[in-house]
Amino acid sequence: MKRVITYGTFDLLHYGHINLLKRAKALGDYLIVALSTDEFNWNSKQKKCYFSYEKRKQLLEAIRYVDLVIPEENWEQKAKDVELYHVDTFVMGDDWEGRFDFLKDQCEVVYLPRTPEISTTQIKEELGK
Numbered sequence: 263m264k265r266v267i268t269y270g271t272f273d274l275l276h277y278g279h280i281n282l283l284k285r286a287k288a289l290g291d292y293l294i295v296a297l298s299t300d301e302f303n304w305n306s307k308q309k310k311c312y313f314s315y316e317k318r319k320q321l322l323e324a325i326r327y328v329d330l331v332i333p334e335e336n337w338e339q340k341a342k343d344v345e346l347y348h349v350d351t352f353v354m355g356d357d358w359e360g361r362f363d364f365l366k367d368q369c370e371v372v373y374l375p376r377t378p379e380i381s382t383t384q385i386k387e388e389l390g391k
Contacts, residue, residue, distance in 0.1 A: 264290035267343060268353040269334050271298045273311040275321050278377035285374050286353040287327035294347055295322050296334040306337065344368045 268286045272279055272295070287293040297319055303309040311318065315333070322331045332343070344352060344365060352365050356373040365371050 263292055264350045265292045265294065265348055266290035266351045266353055267294040267296060267347060267349045269296040269298070269340070270355075271303055271307075271309065271311060272318050272322055273313055275318070280325065280327075281377045282353075282355060282374060283322075283325055283327045289351050289353065289372060292329045293327055294330045294332060294343075294349070295328050296332050296339075296343060297322060298334045302335050341365060341368060 266286050266289050268282070270279070270282075283293065283295070297315065298307070300311060300315045303311055313321070319331050322328050330347075332347075340352070340362065341364075343349065345368065349369050351370045351372055352362060353372045353374060354362060355376045357376060359373045362371055
């Protein structure tokens with residue numbers, strides 16, 4: 263079984279997120295999503311989420327491409343997760359290109375193009391008008 267992992271906040275879930283998850287799942291048989299916790303988002307990213315971790319987790323678990331949701335609690339856990347979950351492919355959006363190449367010794371690293379016309383930041387900006 264080929265295992266794939268991706269990371270993100272997935273707040274205000276939209277079709278760009280779905281596209282990313284669908285393409286990530288197509289790279290293997292089992293998709294793990296490491297979902298940023300509320301504490302990690304606030305303390306490390308200075309990002310306040312609209313939906314709580316538990317609500318975001320529920321949404322992700324309802325998506326057919328997602329097999330397992332785990333908490334992302336810090337930047338450093340990626341290498342440990344790859345080992346712990348026997349990951350074959352690490353996937354991120356191409357806005358992170360090159361940032362996770364250090365994992366190439368452990369697994370394949372793939373940067374997928376984002377859906378260009380949509381982002382959570384854009385949605386928040388539009389709603390703030």
